[in-house]
Amino acid sequence: MKRYVAIWFRHLLTDRELLRRPELAGEPFVLAAKQRGRMIVMASSSIAEKAGIVTGMVVADARAVLPKLIVLDYDPSIEQSLLTTIAEWAIRYTPLVALDLPDGLILDATGCAHLWGGETPYLKDIMGRLKTSGYDVRAAMADTIGAAWAMSRYSRAFPIIAPSGQMAAIMPLPPNALRLPGEVVEKLHKLGLYQIKSFISMPRPVLRRRFGQIMLDQLGKALGHVHEGFMPVQPLEPFQERLPSMEPIRTATGIEIALQKLLEKLCTRLAAEDKGLRQAILKCYRIDGEIKQVEIGTSGPSCSTGHLFKLFELKIPTIEPALGIELFVLDAPVVEPMPAAQETLWNLSSGNKKVAIAELLDRLAARAGSEVIHRYLPAEHHWPERSIVEASSLEDQPQTYWRTDQPRPVELLANPERIEVSAPVPDYPPMVFRYKGTVHKVKRADGPDRIEQEWWLSDGLHRDYYLVEDENGNRYWIFRLGHYGDDHNPDWFLHGFFA
Template identity: 35%
Template sequence: MKRRIVYLWLKSLGTDRIIRRTPALRDRPFALVAESGNRVFLYAVNRQAEEIGIGQGMLLASARTICPELATRPADMRADWAFLEAIVAWCRRYSPLIALDGPDGIFIDITGCAHLFSGERAMLDGLLSKLRLFGLEVSGALADTAGAAWALARSGLNGEVAPHQETANALAHLPVDGLRLGTETTETLHRLGLKTIGALYGLSRASLAARFGRETVRRLDQALGAEHEPLPFEAERSAHQVVMRLAEPIYTVSAVEACLARLLDQLCARLEKHQLGIRRLELKLIRVDNTQGVVGVGTATPNRAPKELIRLFADKIEKVDAGFGIERLVLEAAVTEALTAAQEVLADEGVPQAGPLGNLIDRLANRLGFDHILRFAPADSHLPEKASVVSSASFGPQAPGAFVRLPVPRPVRLFKTPLLLHGFEAVAASTSGFTASFPLWRRPVTARSLQGPERISPEWWLDDPAWRGGARDYWWLEAMSGERLWVYRQTDRLAGEKWFLHGLGA
């Protein structure tokens, strides 16, 4: 299928945004101003200002000498980016594949979409006319390549549709400025008489690269379709995603952390309105060369506390290579769960606080892996080996049930398979003055006291092979060496009485 690209040039995006809210500025010279040191310059100007000789980058004082009535407003680059993103969201009705080109350009890959809008010509005309109805000054073109569409739209051929496989003819008469080259290279080409793109067709690629650099050859081949040009298509914005675009690239960890802190504040405030908490958070650091580094963290329970979440990124941000600089940050809550507002508990009420434990689990899980942090959770069984289950601490229930405090102590270590005690004699009903000796782990053990018994019966509704011998009488046995052994007695009609070691006490 032939690839077809639309390019939209929103030359006066910043001023159009203001004029839409203040229609009185539409028919008079108008500019946005910004400060750089002690200088105030024009950040953007509208068409009326350009017609009288006022251009972008001019000092405000110089512009006032040309037009004392020049209306000005302070530039707001963040608002301009938000306005551009709103336009991108509206353009998705034409194609889901959209890429931004700086602060004033949009690429739209309409491959396979034109027939839905009565053809390419009708589609482009309808797109441009609707944007103009929104009060935007826009220029657009359609071609086989992104470079060709860019050149046509920015060379004054508004609404041009270059026929398929006729890109070279469509670009031949355009100025070399349409190849997206640097100012120095473009001026050199003009000085040598190579003023149009078509003038470069007859020159060998080797001589072009040697004289004007490899970038000139690459841009020419991209425009003609001889070299593929990947576009940084924008994924459709998630409902739980925030973006920060930077005027200048950043390189340091501290700068990334400062931007991340602001993004977390915005995202958590948005999630609070929907009563949601974060379980999986992803940060995309997009570099100036359109490559990106992705950092992901998770939480054991839903969380929307910015100060706690930013700690999870501390070790991972350092490992991301900034390359030539990071120009955009995208923070997305990939997985969320319900998290309603909760009343804080007073310290003297004796209710345990899960916050510090949850923070510890989050930090360990993000370092060691979420499957390596486990915890015990209570189970609905009175049998010692079934009274608890092991589950992931990171993906367990938000508010697990509490363990029931039994009136009798339980061992701190429970053996999976009880150990048969050889040479242990049966005890009388009275345990006063009890003494016994038996071998354990290849050494003799002398018991000096015995406490019990506690009878535990099997679950009759389940067939557990370990409990087919019936009820057990458990005793606490204290050795002369200080060890506390949890033993039980079991009577077998054929084998007689047997004693087993099931656990160790503190």
């Protein structure tokens, strides 16, 4: 059975101002904005409210009631951003928290309260922390969002409604508790219907005829007969594990133990579905409201607890626990099916070697960054700088084969660099070449190896490549662009370095 918590921030914006400006404590103040040429009260502090200053009042009238009233500017963008921040903090109590604009939150607490020892301590902890943070709140728990919302705003009774007890709970409440439009509430009052129990037992056709379908919809939401949509601020990851801590965790050892437990649970779920994660995020919710997180990635799907723990272990020192961490959440936002065991990887003959190499690459990426690791496959182009393509994973297979039996340099320049040469003609390698101001005398040479472009790409000049070795034993891959001729003196380029 579903259980929801509705939290009402009675003075959300003015409480925020008090937190930002402590000097306002004890002073009556409001937030106001101009509407139709007049300044209107948009939010009133508790002190001003007790003096009769309410939302919607004209500021001039409010000052007539309370001359020492302080008026501050109202920012309409604050409500949603502030509620979103509080909602992200509340994720420590449930993974599903939704905004209830303009001044509330809705928590899907299904299956969460037992972690705090029951619904009463669960709700008490939520309200206690919010009140300690400076917010004046009321909250209630029920089977439906509508009933929890109604009880939090219009009832002073015990805020936890027993399962299936929403009808009895909302009976004595006013019609406003059903979130009805103002004109419907006004019509009910004109008929002398001031409590829900006055009309809840009326025949449904009568209610629809007199008050419209909205009456039946809102009643149905409160009683659980009509489904009410719920949009959490952070969608629930299909593969997520949570671990609350009864005492704040402040040590690296404690973080490691929590991580180990989360990985064991997550990997067990993944293995049962023949899946592996490609990305994992560990979020640590601190008691001061801050969220610290670290992230890992893998070169292929993995559900190995030991391997994933080693990747996270490198990043645990970056997590600052401060006063302590009270909730750990492990998300796997990128999950893929585990591939069938394969017998080759690059030129290896064992599937076990494949796993070992994949895990080694993951550890290297965790230490130095994934950008330092590359795997290249042949591409269907003749010119060397175009004949390779970077693979996205270890599972990628070549679509063609390397089309040469000639040696290739271990370092290939992305763009060939021009050099000055002295060479016999027509097809001899250079005797001397100058590269970046340094003269190299060629002692040995091999070639030429002619490479032309594909005819459908270009009909330009061909390249004649030579492998040359200078007097110091350094070996280079150079080429001549085109032939020597009466009207053509070809350019020479250096394209790579051999070991």
